[in-house]
Amino acid sequence: MISIRNLSFQYNSKATIAFPDFTIPRGQHCLLLGESGSGKTTLLHLLGGLLRGYEGSVQVDNTELSTLSEKALDKFRGQHVGFIFQKNHLINAFTVEKNILLSPFLAGLNPDLERFNTILSSLGLAEKKQSPVSALSHGQAQRVAIARAVINHPSIIFADEPTSALDDSNCNRVIDLLLQVAKAQDTTLVVATHDQRLKDKIKNQIVLSSPLKR
Numbered sequence: 001m002i003s004i005r006n007l008s009f010q011y012n013s014k015a016t017i018a019f020p021d022f023t024i025p026r027g028q029h030c031l032l033l034g035e036s037g038s039g040k041t042t043l044l045h046l047l048g049g050l051l052r053g054y055e056g057s058v059q060v061d062n063t064e065l066s067t068l069s070e071k072a073l074d075k076f077r078g079q080h081v082g083f084i085f086q087k088n089h090l091i092n093a094f095t096v097e098k099n100i101l102l103s104p105f106l107a108g109l110n111p112d113l114e115r116f117n118t119i120l121s122s123l124g125l126a127e128k129k130q131s132p133v134s135a136l137s138h139g140q141a142q143r144v145a146i147a148r149a150v151i152n153h154p155s156i157i158f159a160d161e162p163t164s165a166l167d168d169s170n171c172n173r174v175i176d177l178l179l180q181v182a183k184a185q186d187t188t189l190v191v192a193t194h195d196q197r198l199k200d201k202i203k204n205q206i207v208l209s210s211p212l213k214r
């Protein structure tokens with residue numbers, strides 16, 4: 001479960017970004033909408049513990065993130081949260097396998113190779129296990145990023161504009177895949193996007209107000 005109350009954040013000396021209160025129950029799928037600059041990426045980074053120093057409350061799975069030390073937050077993130085960034089942040093010189101297994105390694109978890117192989121197959125990547133990421137298509141690399149985000153069995157997945165650069169068929173493929181993985185594992189899924197095509201796919205929506213109206 002994710003819950004925020006009276007949350008606001010300020011980058012350096014810039015204007016404060018205030019967020020509406022909301023609660024997302026465990027297993028719910030939710031779109032985060034709002035104009036450019038409204039704070040969608042900032043909010044995902046706050047919810048995932050990538051940004052600290054907020055005012056108000058951010059509770060994830062009943063833990064107030066500001067009470068965690070830097071080290072505890074790293075561990076919490078590694079074990080509870082999967083991130084899919086707009087740019088996939090894969091290591092090009094590494095194989096598909098190494099990129100994905102880096103995730104349990106960094107979280108201090110033993111790699112579950114059976115689960116790894118199941119995820120690879122369900123994402124149509126089994127044949128690519130030993131390929132360097134540099135040899136993959138954009139869509140294949142995106143699926144590797146999804147595999148990396150789900151391998152540690154996160155209770156929450158945050159995805160930042162996962163489809164905005166994709167054509168319709170790849171957009172459907174990526175969002176269907178994410179929903180399928182999230183449903184199978186009772187994972188909470190929060191997708192920040194401008195992409196109108198996703199509005200029919202995920203009904204729950206949180207809308208951030210325009211920066212000009214604050």
Ligand SMILES: Nc1ncnc2c1ncn2[C@@H]1O[C@H](COP(=O)(O)OP(=O)(O)OP(=O)(O)O)[C@@H](O)[C@H]1O
Pocket residue numbers: 011012014017034035036037038039040041042043211
């Ligand atoms: N690292 C940063 N340093 C200073 N200001 C920042 C930083 N990142 C974002 N901002 C500012 O915070 C505000 C919210 O930005 P954010 O990227 O969260 O919005 P967004 O809704 O995700 O936008 P977009 O849809 O264009 O990606 C903007 O005014 C932006 O300029």
